[in-house]
Amino acid sequence: MRRMKKYPFREIEQKWQKYWEENRTFRAVEDPSVPKERRRYVLDMFPYPSAAGLHVGHPEGYTATDIYCRFLRMKGYNVLHPMGFDSFGLPAENYAVQTGTHPRTTTEANIRRFREQIKSLGFSYDWDREVSTHEADYYRWTQWIFLKLWEQGLAYVAEIPMWYCEALGTVLANEEVLATPEGPRSERGNHPVERRPLRQWMLRITQYADRLLEGLEGLDWPESIKAMQRNWIGRSEGANVRFTVADGATGSASTREIEVYTTRPDTLFGATYMVLAPEHALVAQVTTPEHAGEVRAYVEAARLKSDLERTELNRDKTGVFTGAFAINPVNGKEIPIWISDYILVSYGTGAIMAVPGHDERDWEFAQQFGLPITKVVARTPQEDPAEPLREATPQYGFAVNSGEFDGLPTEEFKDRIIAWLEERKIGERTVNYKLRDWIFSRQRYWGEPIPLVNCEGEFVPIPLDQLPLTLPEVERYTPTGTGESPLAAVTEWVECECPDGSGKKGKRETNTMPQWAGSCWYYLRYLDPKNDRALADRDKIDYWMPVDLYVGGAEHAVLHLLYARFWHKVLYDIGVVNTDEPFLRLVNQGMILGEGGQKMSKSLGNVINPDVVVQKFGADSMRVYEMFMGPLRQEKPWSTQGLTGVFRFLDRVWRLTERPLSAKAAPEELLRLLHKTIRKVSNDTNELAFNTAISQMMILVNELYRYETRPREIWDPFVRLLAPYAPHIAEELWEMMGKAAPVSLAPWPEYREELTRDEQVTVVLQVNGKVRSRMEVPAGTDKATLQTAAAQNERIQEYTGGRSVLKVIVVPDKLVNFVVN
């Protein structure tokens, strides 16, 4: 036998997973003696337990947080690190529609599989805190929060045009609809969606728009995610201005007004026409009889236009004249009123004043229909106001052709004109948002029932102490297609007594909540998962919250992460939680691509199954490889070759045990390398720079191979450094060394600063910035000595000989540079 068998990762991994489970090694306890600054709440985005099982993307983020948590525990922190399942959702229900299998059955089977797969990777979760959002004990509190929102006036029913998805049989929130080249599509499943006027439950997230925006400032989140949220909220400042409709052709006096929203009230003098959205309420009223036919036809065409056509890029502007005129309040001029579908009824007031000189869209429209263009903003105060515009100039500048306001810079003009409008009560400063209220109800079965009863037209909440309102069993899961959920067919569930005790007959709300509801607050339930008196005990909330580090994919930028922040702020306002924001620091792990660098997908056949990897190479190899691939936040392609490289590393670590442990002092060189390694691994792990930490451990292992024996002085701290990364093999090595398990809770090694500094350093000798030679000197050698020694160097003399030295740059421990002519 020349060498031992390949390291027995299967036995080792099973052994230690069993050990951790039996000993509940990673149970988190609220120990009051640990001060707040020594506690950490590290959270993973919990998975939706799909039928496909775990994919290699899941373990990436989970491994990162796991290493970080294990590191923190060894550093003496009290760490909360839980896991659970986002288990309501459409796939299980769609499967139920096809097969008749209860979604609970498939969901729970999937959860068992996920849990097993996650456990097979050796993550240090406190499994006592596991939650699943579909369980009545959990959604009882989701319903409780909904009723709190209702009490606060933040939940209401409205009939507005909603995104409806035929394929999913339900309405969707704005956030769940994507604009694609094929038109609007559902975020889940990529099905076509269309707008339909429907009556649905809404949550007043817009009331929190400003706070959701401001709250971003203090968060340690990726700039891109913050930008996406800001963009989605879309706050803009401007003014509403009311224009009087001029007497029409009929000559009758009119007091009708049209209100517009503009972010450029300073361009009011340049408003040469007005445009209403086709759906605007005043369209019919202002239209003159001779234009009525044309207008009616345009409105009808706009209504029938598919969303594909309406969202198509760069299409030409269309519109028709109503025959009516409005009076521009600043100069009394009559301006024509048009309608066009480039104006959205849902934004601002659904009407605009058009300033073609300084807005590209208005310019385009004016060109199309030959409407007048007036210049009211000049680039410089010297510019000739009469010089015509060649294109729309939206940039700020100085007012021209604006009467008494001429010469004012844009910023100042805005304030002046708003004051002017407010004085005359024809307008006021206004803030607008792109953010719309959250369409919250779904016409589906597999979700939390909304705990309200319709008692003769009035909604009455189910008393909090009677929650949960559980999902009834149904015959069929198929969406009705009539805008009602399958629950509507369960007569004995729908018909009930009014919960207010009046004895009136009531009908239960049959819509359910969207999948986002459960994930809006799951991080709070982990704190106290079995509590039946509150969603979580306030002391436990105070003990752990807010979440210190939240790791997950970037795909939830404006869905989950915005909704959860909204609910959290409401919970804060009613005194349930201790902070205004739930997640202090957010890190998005980069996607793992297939071997060819493309997205993993079934159709490309490049999907890597983590089960197979664990089976063939072990959990430790999987973990270390996923972290060694590259920076956590970066997208990176999978490489089976790379995986075997990591496997070889762990195998080499294992084979080092063939060499006898030695109690003798380690060679100084090795000791110095150890202390450098401790420093680098500590710093890098703390910064989630796992790839470079692993490199450093590889360097140490390579070096250890140069010695016949394994100095205990090196081996012991090395095993501890390795423990967060490859915990199974580390536990085994720890035990083999005769130490008491578990290494997972052993103290993190400390480094001695003086041993991390080299005694001898290589100083580079340069001539005109080019490296010509090197020399070894003791660290800290002073400048003068370095310069003298360098000047005597043969190679340097060759290059400096016969030339005059203009300057010498000496950087101690780094270089000496001779500047010659």
Next chain:
RNA sequence: GCGAGAGUGGUGAAAUUGGUAGACACGCCAGAUUUAGGAUCUGGUGCCGUACGGCGUAAGGGUUCGAGUCCCUUCUCUCGCACCA
């Protein structure tokens, strides 16, 4: 178009404050070993050149003794938003 980010060997990637570009790993080449193990061990491996040397971090310019790193211009790619007045 707007917003965010990224461009370094054949590949994944390293590189305090500007100070030896390419650590570590894969792959490849040569050798040792002959074991059938996604083997192991030793050495080599940015490009051009026999060599002295020269050239190299998307391209061009600038600051500096010195630039992957700082500044300007341009190009490419990824992601997000997209008629939001």
